[in-house]
Amino acid sequence: MAFRFTVATDAPSLFAAMYATTKAIRGSGLPTGLIHLIDLRVSQINGCTYCIDMHSKEARHDGQSEERIAALAEWEHSDLFLPDERAAFAWAELLTRGRHDGIDAAHRDLQRHFSAEQIAQLTVTVAQINAWNRVGIAQHIEGTAIGMPA
Known part of the structure; x- marks a missing residue:
């Protein structure tokens, strides 16, 4: 695995x-x-190959089926996901893609399934995985794995 730098070593407090x-x-x-x-x-x-592999494994370990994992990329066209999951995925996609259109509707949908505290938690979850993806992409030379916590 080839690194340009490593945040864990070069900026350990961060x-x-x-x-x-x-x-x-x-x-x-x-x-x-x-x-x-x-x-x-x-x-x-975000195209973070290592993270895709890691989170697929974590999802499997938590009992997610291969069918649901495979369908996730096209969740909008699948009936394998529950309404609360779909609301969370829509929120995650809007925030990740930096889209402002539809944010009010997506928030209203979240409110049908989650409390304000849970919406805040979901928002930080999305922000955090986006941060990890960007750190991974920046520190690794293309085609290598990322050193993130599981």
């Missing part, structure tokens, strides 16, 4: 802060299966 945020997300009370699916979907959008 890596520790990112890791602490990830750990807090995992302990937030959001279903871990949903977190893994959001992490996987955002990683697909």
Whole structure:
């Protein structure tokens, strides 16, 4: 695995802060299966190959079926996902793609399934996996793995 630099070594306090945020997300009370699916979907959008592999494995470990994992890239056209998951995926895609159109409608849909606290947690979940994806893409020479916490 070839690195341009490593955040864990070259900026350890910042890596520790990112890791602490990830750990807090995992302990937030959001279903871990949903977190893994959001992490996987955002990683697909961002093209972080290592993260796609890691979050696919985590989703499998949490009991997600191969069929659901395979269908995630086209979740909008699949009946394999529950309404709350679909609302979370729509939110994650809007935030990841930086789209402002549709944000009010997506928020209203989230409110049907999640509390304000959970929406805030989902938002930080999306922001955090986007940050990890960008760190991974920046620090690794193309085609190599990323050194992120599981």
